[in-house]
Amino acid sequence: MAHPQMFDDGDPVLARVRELALALPDAGEKVSHGRPAFFTTKVFAYYGGAVKVDGEWVQHEQSVMLLPDPADLEALRQDDRFFVPAYPGPSGWIGLDLDDRSDFDEVAELLEDSYRRTAGVRRVARLDASRS
Template sequence: MAHPLMFDDADPVLARVRDLALALPDAAEKVSHGRPAFFTVKVFAYYGGSVKVDGEYQQHESSVMVLLDDDERAALLDDGRCYVPAYLGPAGWLGVDLDAGTDWAEIAELLDASYRRTAGPRRVARLDAATR
């Protein structure tokens, strides 16, 4: 049985995340487990997430989940916007809630960092060459 869609394709916050993620070399989008997932060979970001509290899932519909190195992740864990997502959290993923005051430059940096962990050396070299 397929997962139900857990997003609105017309969501303007998703549109911002989509623009940032798909600007990275060879990035593409697919729906995985009902959520938009951005990937090259491996997924580097998801739009939306959840946490399990007292046996119930609490949705973070307007958020982005990224895979960060341990130091960067640890630094963000105390930030009130951030959460450890269900299922992916133990593997190093971190969710960041997005709202009207979102610093989109920071979100672009987090997407970049996650992309660099998953995209492979040739794509990262292309990204570096494009930002010089």
């Protein structure tokens, strides 16, 4: 059974996340479990997430889920803008709530960190070459 679409394709926050994620070398987008997922060979970010609170699902519709550098994870968890998403959270993923006033330079850095953890050596080398 297919998952229902859990996002608004006209969402301007999604458009900004999409622009940043797809600017990374060989990045693509697919819908996974009803949400936009950004990937190379592995997913490095999802748009939207959820947590379970007292047995009820709480949606974070305008958010991005990422795989941060492990050295940064505890500090991110202490920041109220972040949440531990239901399924990927135990594997080190973190969610960041967004709105149109979010710091998208920070979002770009977090996307890049997650990309670096999943994209492979050649793609990361291409990214580094494009930055210099």
